[in-house]
Amino acid sequence: MATRVPRLGLVVNPLAGLGGAVGLKGSDGALAARARALGAEPVAPARAGRLLRHLAAWAPLPEIVTCAGDMGERLAREAGFAPRIAFAPAGRDTHAADTQAAVRALARLPVDLLLFVGGDGTARDVLAALAAHSAAGSALPPPVLGVPAGVKMHSGVFATGPRAAGEVAQRWWSTGCGVEDAEVVDREPAADGSPSGPVRLYGALRVPRVRERLQRAKAQGADGDALLEGACERIAVLARDERVTLLGPGSTLRRIKRRLGFEGTLLGVDAVRGGVPLAVDAGERRLLELVESTPARIVVTAIGGQGFVFGRGNQPLSPRVIRAVGLENVIVVASATKLATLPGSALYVDTGDPALDRALAGHRSVITGAQRQSICRVRAADA
Amino acid sequence: MSGTTKLRRYHAAVWDEPLVLEMGAPGRRGQHYGAPSDGIRAAVGDPAALIPAAMRRAAPPALPEISEPDVLRHYLHLAQETLGMMGISLFGTCTMKYNPRLGEALAVDPRFAELHPLQHEDTLQGVLEIVWRFDQVLRALSGMDQYVFQAGGGAAAAYTHVCVTRAWLAARGELGKRNQIITSIQSHPCNPATAAAAGFEVVTLMLDEKGYPSLDALKAAVSDRTAALMINNPDDMGLYNPHIAEWVRIVHEAGGLCFYDHANFNGVMSKIRAADLGFDACMFMLHKTFGVSKGGGGPAVGAYGCREHLVPYLPGPLVAKEGERYALRSPGPHSAGKVREYLGNVQQVLKAYVWARGMGLEGIREASDMSVILNNYMEKELLKIRGVTRSHPGVDGWRMEMTRFSLEQLYQDTGVSVFDVQNRMVDFGIDAFWLAHEPWVVPHPFTPEAGEMWSKEDVDYWIAVLKQISDEAYTNPEIVRTAPHNQAVKKLRGESLDDPANWAMTWRAYRRKRAARAG
Numbered sequence: 001m002a003t004r005v006p007r008l009g010l011v012v013n014p015l016a017g018l019g020g021a022v023g024l025k026g027s028d029g030a031l032a033a034r035a036r037a038l039g040a041e042p043v044a045p046a047r048a049g050r051l052l053r054h055l056a057a058w059a060p061l062p063e064i065v066t067c068a069g070d071m072g073e074r075l076a077r078e079a080g081f082a083p084r085i086a087f088a089p090a091g092r093d094t095h096a097a098d099t100q101a102a103v104r105a106l107a108r109l110p111v112d113l114l115l116f117v118g119g120d121g122t123a124r125d126v127l128a129a130l131a132a133h134s135a136a137g138s139a140l141p142p143p144v145l146g147v148p149a150g151v152k153m154h155s156g157v158f159a160t161g162p163r164a165a166g167e168v169a170q171r172w173w174s175t176g177c178g179v180e181d182a183e184v185v186d187r188e189p190a191a192d193g194s195p196s197g198p199v200r201l202y203g204a205l206r207v208p209r210v211r212e213r214l215q216r217a218k219a220q221g222a223d224g225d226a227l228l229e230g231a232c233e234r235i236a237v238l239a240r241d242e243r244v245t246l247l248g249p250g251s252t253l254r255r256i257k258r259r260l261g262f263e264g265t266l267l268g269v270d271a272v273r274g275g276v277p278l279a280v281d282a283g284e285r286r287l288l289e290l291v292e293s294t295p296a297r298i299v300v301t302a303i304g305g306q307g308f309v310f311g312r313g314n315q316p317l318s319p320r321v322i323r324a325v326g327l328e329n330v331i332v333v334a335s336a337t338k339l340a341t342l343p344g345s346a347l348y349v350d351t352g353d354p355a356l357d358r359a360l361a362g363h364r365s366v367i368t369g370a371q372r373q374s375i376c377r378v379r380a381a382d383a
Numbered sequence: 384m385s386g387t388t389k390l391r392r393y394h395a396a397v398w399d400e401p402l403v404l405e406m407g408a409p410g411r412r413g414q415h416y417g418a419p420s421d422g423i424r425a426a427v428g429d430p431a432a433l434i435p436a437a438m439r440r441a442a443p444p445a446l447p448e449i450s451e452p453d454v455l456r457h458y459l460h461l462a463q464e465t466l467g468m469m470g471i472s473l474f475g476t477c478t479m480k481y482n483p484r485l486g487e488a489l490a491v492d493p494r495f496a497e498l499h500p501l502q503h504e505d506t507l508q509g510v511l512e513i514v515w516r517f518d519q520v521l522r523a524l525s526g527m528d529q530y531v532f533q534a535g536g537g538a539a540a541a542y543t544h545v546c547v548t549r550a551w552l553a554a555r556g557e558l559g560k561r562n563q564i565i566t567s568i569q570s571h572p573c574n575p576a577t578a579a580a581a582g583f584e585v586v587t588l589m590l591d592e593k594g595y596p597s598l599d600a601l602k603a604a605v606s607d608r609t610a611a612l613m614i615n616n617p618d619d620m621g622l623y624n625p626h627i628a629e630w631v632r633i634v635h636e637a638g639g640l641c642f643y644d645h646a647n648f649n650g651v652m653s654k655i656r657a658a659d660l661g662f663d664a665c666m667f668m669l670h671k672t673f674g675v676s677k678g679g680g681g682p683a684v685g686a687y688g689c690r691e692h693l694v695p696y697l698p699g700p701l702v703a704k705e706g707e708r709y710a711l712r713s714p715g716p717h718s719a720g721k722v723r724e725y726l727g728n729v730q731q732v733l734k735a736y737v738w739a740r741g742m743g744l745e746g747i748r749e750a751s752d753m754s755v756i757l758n759n760y761m762e763k764e765l766l767k768i769r770g771v772t773r774s775h776p777g778v779d780g781w782r783m784e785m786t787r788f789s790l791e792q793l794y795q796d797t798g799v800s801v802f803d804v805q806n807r808m809v810d811f812g813i814d815a816f817w818l819a820h821e822p823w824v825v826p827h828p829f830t831p832e833a834g835e836m837w838s839k840e841d842v843d844y845w846i847a848v849l850k851q852i853s854d855e856a857y858t859n860p861e862i863v864r865t866a867p868h869n870q871a872v873k874k875l876r877g878e879s880l881d882d883p884a885n886w887a888m889t890w891r892a893y894r895r896k897r898a899a900r901a902g
């Protein structure tokens with residue numbers, strides 16, 4: 001691709017992974033202090049060091065732009081770089097606000113690729129910062145790539161490891177293979193910082209379109225993607241008929257929405273009829289109105305790494321909406337690769353209505369291609 | 384394992400050999416012959432006239448002009464740059480067997496090699512007898528009623544099955560109505576692929592904790608749209624589904640056909656018969672289980688067999704015995720048509736017949752036992768190696784003739800991937816291992832298959848090499864990540880292979896693409 005050297009932004013969350021070693025479920029907020037008190041060692045510096053050693057072996061050497069101190073500079077120097085510093089945290093202890101400020105500073109420069117070292121919480125900070133960057137009317141934010149160093153890493157934005165991240169970056173730069181959306185998911189923290197809530201989809205970041213990238217895409221080599229396009233077209237054909245089609249959240253569904261010619265929401269539920277959008281990011285009440293007197297169907301996918309079909313991020317598709325549409329009119333669509341990599345290939349439902357969950361449970365067909373479906377076990381999450 | 388296995392020093396020959404089309408010089412010839420003498424000319428006429436006018440080229444072909452020794456040297460060099468199937472190859476799912484020289488010799492015997500498929504069958508009695516006899520062997524091993532050998536490989540036999548299924552449905556007026564074929568995520572990709580190619584919708588069953596799909600999943604999949612089940616058992620993780628007869632019953636009750644992909648036959652040879660389990664049809668790979676060459680060694684054969692009720696739909700011709708005579712017969716008006724010309728790669732049928740006669744039923748039974756025992760010995764040793772685990776660790780019990788292992792732990796610990804290890808294997812003069820069919824249900828998979836013909840010393844050597852590479856990964860990972868080092872070809876950059884601009888299947892394409900790049 002380009003003959004100039006790439007400018008890589010690097011943000012290290014020095015506290016990432018701190019909680020994991022001492023059995024905590026995260027390192028967000030108050031958890032970090034507790035982890036320290038328990039004698040935990042952070043894992044992020046070692047991971048970042050490994051990434052930097054990979055980058056230091058590139059020929060020609062990439063340009064590194066990072067943050068002062070433990071957020072990148074020290075490790076970059078250790079790896080032999082003379083990095084440019086775009087941001088300096090105020091205190092010794094860094095916080096989510098520092099990550100966000102650092103990401104904004106790097107995005108403004110701009111950088112060709114933003115590498116961050118952390119977990120799902122860090123990915124959310126990156127997402128928030130880049131959303132603010134876009135909202136401020138700045139140019140397209142840079143693509144990002146996560147180096148897994150956190151306790152929770154359910155998001156699709158992570159490479160499989162620090163060295164893999166280096167390889168993905170190199171591959172992406174040398175082949176010019178473009179970017180694609182990957183989901184950011186996390187569990188809502190409770191007051192003490194421990195994740196207590198359900199897994200939620202927070203948004204999507206643009207990541208290099210390199211086959212080996214995704215942590216979850218362990219079925220490497222399986223070109224699930226081409227098949228998935230067929231599945232999306234199959235749903236798009238249905239969505240052009242006279243029924244009301246409710247399209248749930250997630251990047252799979254957004255492909256279908258784009259196929260129908262509208263942007264739709266990544267995080268919300270949209271409704272179409274005859275291929276035309278009736279409602280975008282609709283709430284439960286609006287959905288109920290739409291399906292009350294018209295035959296309808298619901299199309300959802302398995303969200304996040306855990307295979308939730310209902311009850312995670314698509315709450316507008318409430319028990320009342322699902323019952324009004326009819327259980328037999330629920331269509332699940334997902335890539336074969338995603339299904340193959342779900343633990344036990346199982347899907348979960350957690351609608352908040354145990355009787356409905358039981359009725360949805362059992363073996364269900366999931367559309368995976370134009371002419372393909374898989375039979376997956378659906379489980380009630382609370383059973 | 385004794386632990387004293389000594390790793391050999393090995394290095395492949397490196398010749399940096401040009402393409403044959405880049406060699407030679409104008410006017411250079413293999414041999415020069417003088418013009419025929421008058422006597423010879425008087426006896427046979429003009430030699431050029433021996434070639435019928437219609438077959439004579441207007442212009443000579445653009446072949447390189449090279450001397451005979453240069454040609455021989457060129458191909459010798461190329462041969463030296465390959466492992467040539469003479470390393471230890473435990474390439475799982477492919478059942479890498481020695482190809483007995485006897486079979487190879489008979490196949491090139493002019494009495495066989497010079498037969499023409501369009502000869503009158505009266506003059507083909509010998510070859511027809513061999514085909515018929517080998518058909519009987521496979522019938523005995525499977526309980527099926529008729530075999531055809533047309534399919535040029537396993538995938539082609541699977542395709543034969545979907546064609547037979549279509550013809551069967553058409554004859555029953557159900558074509559279009561029964562439009563789904565059920566298979567599992569652990570079936571070879573040729574099963575869903577051929578089903579889709581024939582216009583069926585593919586219904587894939589996922590695995591449950593036991594490592595194979597549950598009966599409930601199958602029950603959820605069958606319906607009045609079910610045309611067939613296509614399944615292998617054991618699968619290529621070495622897990623045998625003990626409920627398979629029940630599966631067949633469920634699919635039959637729904638009105639579909641059952642096809643047994645018997646590519647992984649080695650561990651169950653002479654132990655089970657597809658027809659006894661209720662299957663309507665099955666396939667065997669002569670180039671795997673039956674000792675026939677494959678890959679560069681020769682073409683393949685997917686032997687497709689079925690029960691009586693499907694015989695009318697088979698591709699023809701079929702070989703039948705009529706009294707003391709062997710005859711070619713058409714299966715009749717409902718035949719699915721040909722999947723390949725004539726009798727298929729019939730020289731491979733001859734070799735498989737030689738193998739089967741040499742083994743005998745006792746030998747086949749013993750080979751089956753050995754392949755399972757050797758795999759389980761190997762599994763025990765490989766699981767002692769740091770970074771190696773096996774699929775479905777929660778499933779107790781023996782694996783069959785293969786085990787699906789994973790290097791995920793090694794990768795997490797060292798950053799050395801299964802591809803790196805695969806590349807490093809060949810530095811020790813043994814063939815790279817097989818990973819897994821896609822999609823991978825186990826990360827960083829690999830799947831060795833020892834079969835019955837590799838000695839314990841060979842298998843120990845293979846294990847010792849993997850142990851060595853694991854040690855290297857933990858102490859000096861760079862050496863693994865940059866492998867191979869002792870091969871004719873160094874590590875390739877995979878991504879450029881994905882780009883059609885970088886590869887060519889013909890000399891003409893090579894020149895065109897090279898010119899385009901230079902320009």
Ligand SMILES: Cc1ncc(COP(=O)(O)O)c(C=O)c1O
Pocket residue numbers: 476477536537538539570571573615619644646647668683685
């Ligand atoms: C179970 C199974 N079925 C089918 C095939 C396809 O056979 P072939 O490569 O001869 O087309 C294979 C090949 O590995 C296989 O393992």
